[in-house]
Amino acid sequence: MPKIKKSVLYEKHLELTDKSRLAAFAGYLMPLWYSSISDEHQAVRSAAGLFDCTHMGTWRVAGADAAEFIDLITTNRASQLAVGSAQYSYILNEAGEVLDDIIVYRRGDDDFMLVVNAANNDKIAAWLTEVPAILRQHNFTPAPDIRDLRDPKQTSDCRVDLAMQGPASEAILLSLADETVKQKIKQLEPFRFIETNVQGIDLIISRTGYTGAKVGYELFVHPDQTPRLWGLLLEKGGPLGLKPCGLGARDSLRIEAGLPLYGHELAGEYNISPFAAGYGWAVKLDKDFFIGRDRMRHESTTYKMAVQRLELPGERGVRPVRPGDAVLTNGGDCAGWVLSCAKAGKKQIALTWLARNKVKTNDSIGIYYTARNARHIQQGRKETVKKGEILDADIVGTIVERMEKF
Amino acid sequence: MIKEGLLYTEEHEWVSIDGETAVMGITDYAQEQLGEITFIELPTVGQKVKVHDEIGSIESSKAASDIYSPLVGEISDVNTELETQPELLNTDCYEAGWYCKLRVADENNTEDLMDASEYDEYLKGL
Numbered sequence: 436m437p438k439i440k441k442s443v444l445y446e447k448h449l450e451l452t453d454k455s456r457l458a459a460f461a462g463y464l465m466p467l468w469y470s471s472i473s474d475e476h477q478a479v480r481s482a483a484g485l486f487d488c489t490h491m492g493t494w495r496v497a498g499a500d501a502a503e504f505i506d507l508i509t510t511n512r513a514s515q516l517a518v519g520s521a522q523y524s525y526i527l528n529e530a531g532e533v534l535d536d537i538i539v540y541r542r543g544d545d546d547f548m549l550v551v552n553a554a555n556n557d558k559i560a561a562w563l564t565e566v567p568a569i570l571r572q573h574n575f576t577p578a579p580d581i582r583d584l585r586d587p588k589q590t591s592d593c594r595v596d597l598a599m600q601g602p603a604s605e606a607i608l609l610s611l612a613d614e615t616v617k618q619k620i621k622q623l624e625p626f627r628f629i630e631t632n633v634q635g636i637d638l639i640i641s642r643t644g645y646t647g648a649k650v651g652y653e654l655f656v657h658p659d660q661t662p663r664l665w666g667l668l669l670e671k672g673g674p675l676g677l678k679p680c681g682l683g684a685r686d687s688l689r690i691e692a693g694l695p696l697y698g699h700e701l702a703g704e705y706n707i708s709p710f711a712a713g714y715g716w717a718v719k720l721d722k723d724f725f726i727g728r729d730r731m732r733h734e735s736t737t738y739k740m741a742v743q744r745l746e747l748p749g750e751r752g753v754r755p756v757r758p759g760d761a762v763l764t765n766g767g768d769c770a771g772w773v774l775s776c777a778k779a780g781k782k783q784i785a786l787t788w789l790a791r792n793k794v795k796t797n798d799s800i801g802i803y804y805t806a807r808n809a810r811h812i813q814q815g816r817k818e819t820v821k822k823g824e825i826l827d828a829d830i831v832g833t834i835v836e837r838m839e840k841f
Numbered sequence: 842m843i844k845e846g847l848l849y850t851e852e853h854e855w856v857s858i859d860g861e862t863a864v865m866g867i868t869d870y871a872q873e874q875l876g877e878i879t880f881i882e883l884p885t886v887g888q889k890v891k892v893h894d895e896i897g898s899i900e901s902s903k904a905a906s907d908i909y910s911p912l913v914g915e916i917s918d919v920n921t922e923l924e925t926q927p928e929l930l931n932t933d934c935y936e937a938g939w940y941c942k943l944r945v946a947d948e949n950n951t952e953d954l955m956d957a958s959e960y961d962e963y964l965k966g967l
Contacts, residue, residue, distance in 0.1 A: 455873070471877055472902060683876070683903060752925050754880045755900050778879065778902040808907050810895050 439464055443595065443658045444487045447665050451679055458682070461553035463490040466681040473778065475684035476691075479646055480841050482676025483601035485668055486685055488653070489661060491596045492556030493584035494549040494563070500577035501545050507575055508566055508726055509539065510709065510718040516541040521626045521643055523717050525709050526551075526559065529569065531730020533702040533709065535559055536695065538643060540628060548584065548639075548655070550596060552697050566726070573724060585658065595658050599668060599677070600644045600651030600688075607672040608633075608640065608652060634667055636660045645685065647692020649840050687777035691784045693744045693838040699758070699774050700742045700786050707788070711738045713837045740771060741791050744839075745800060747776075747832035749783035754829070756802055761820035762787050763801035769824045770794055773802070785832075790822065794834055801828020842869040844935045848911070848951055849960035855935065856911045856954065858945065863912055866940045867899065867930060870964055875901040878927045883919040884941055890914060892953075896941070899930065908940060912949050918942035 440463050442448070448457060448466045457464045465487065468475060478484050496505055505513035511524035521540045525533055535555040540548040551559045563581050570577065582589040599607065609617050611633050619629050620640060628641035636656060644651035656664050669677060686696070695701045695712045708731070709718050718731050747756060756776040761769045771789035794800060803826045806816040820826065847855040853871035857864045872878065884896040890910040897908045919941045923929060929938040955963060
């Protein structure tokens with residue numbers, strides 16, 4: 436077992452919460468919640484929330500052929516990004532399976548930053564060393580300079596990710612910035628970023644995030660400066676309603692917004708593709724080449740199941756829906772299964788894996804709770820349900836739009 | 842928080858025995874680990890139970906936990922308030938958040954249960 440790592444904000448977390456609330460996630464001890472999941476979820480929707488995302492991987496790809504290299508190993512078109520812009524993209528293997536969903540930031544003509552999932556960071560690190568040999572088989576020979584931006588041995592310009600999300604987050608950033616920086620922050624559009632300095636701290640301020648908030652930022656900062664920035668944000672943001680948020684609210688917010696999580700709504704048990712996840716637009720099939728393209732061309736016209744978002748009752752006293760629960764059509768036949776579910780106010784929002792020809796948005800659907808324990812099995816409840824099985828629904832909900840912004 | 846005068850199980854249930862009747866619930870540690878409790882499954886009154894029988898479950902949005910009987914006996918009462926106000930388990934787990942009552946059998950042996958200071962030691966070792 437590799438040793439569990441501590442976030443650079445570990446000491447800050449212990450100032451805010453009991454040690455027992457920290458749990459291992461992707462090799463890091465991270466806070467699950469500080470006050471409560473619903474309290475933090477609500478703070479992001481009505482004011483703002485601050486998230487420790489320093490466990491996320493950050494990579495620099497630089498050099499004259501950096502854009503070409505990224506175009507070859509990702510599905511979206513990095514070469515067309517303007518400097519100061521970011522895009523959502525996928526890294527696939529040769530079989531077209533998703534290795535990770537990432538954000539590509541263009542910091543200069545020849546300078547990119549890739550932000551990868553914490554849980555996939557080691558896999559992507561290995562892939563980045565293997566992939567030049569694969570590209571050579573296809574007669575591509577780009578050789579960019581690749582560095583781990585969280586490793587001080589590889590660069591002095593280290594970067595880790597903090598996220599501040601929610602309607603009050605702009606005012607909180609503005610309260611820390613001087614006049615010229617304020618103007619730039621106010622003008623920042625979604626998926627654009629600036630490189631600046633706030634309170635003596637070098638910062639990339641990016642209008643990106645993972646909560647579905649219309650206003651929200653990711654702040655890429657040197658790890659040594661991160662505790663100070665965290666403290667400044669909480670100090671200035673507290674009176675405006677900013678709350679520190681743990682992994683619990685991070686998950687419930689992204690589920691409510693319909694955003695996929697690798698291993699759940701992407702890849703994972705059902706090998707979910709970008710098309711089935713609802714992100715076909717991030718796969719540029721007309722590119723001359725990218726790793727996994729042939730499989731994506733086939734997938735784009737043949738996928739039969741897709742991720743759908745459901746709204747379900749969630750008042751206290753309603754049994755929470757869990758991954759693996761069966762989703763039933765009006766006729767009671769199983770059209771698929773729950774992938775993730777979260778409580779959002781008095782509702783539950785579920786992301787599900789459903790047959791495309793069976794259901795559509797606004798349809799009413801049912802949920803069958805699979806057995807939670809041995810007693811339920813004795814009572815005759817099924818542990819798993821096959822597609823097409825006919826069952827009675829335990830609760831009823833509605834298919835809603837795939838994504839929602841708040 | 843651990844309450845003096847109660848007996849505790851390794852599964853973080855508490856029990857208070859008074860003559861033939863025992864009251865049980867979940868501990869502060871248990872509710873803290875579960876987070877906001879949103880759903881509860883109660884046993885049936887009249888149900889006969891043995892030590893460590895699964896008698897119900899408690900769920901939060903993130904986790905589910907089974908409840909086990911700490912004693913031999915028969916379920917004599919359940920706290921139906923919890924079905925509509927499961928948050929009582931978070932806010933008042935030792936009083937208003939009691940889970941069920943048991944009519945306890947003669948053969949009960951409480952040696953396997955911990956007292957408050959033993960449970961405190963047990964928690965420190967987790």
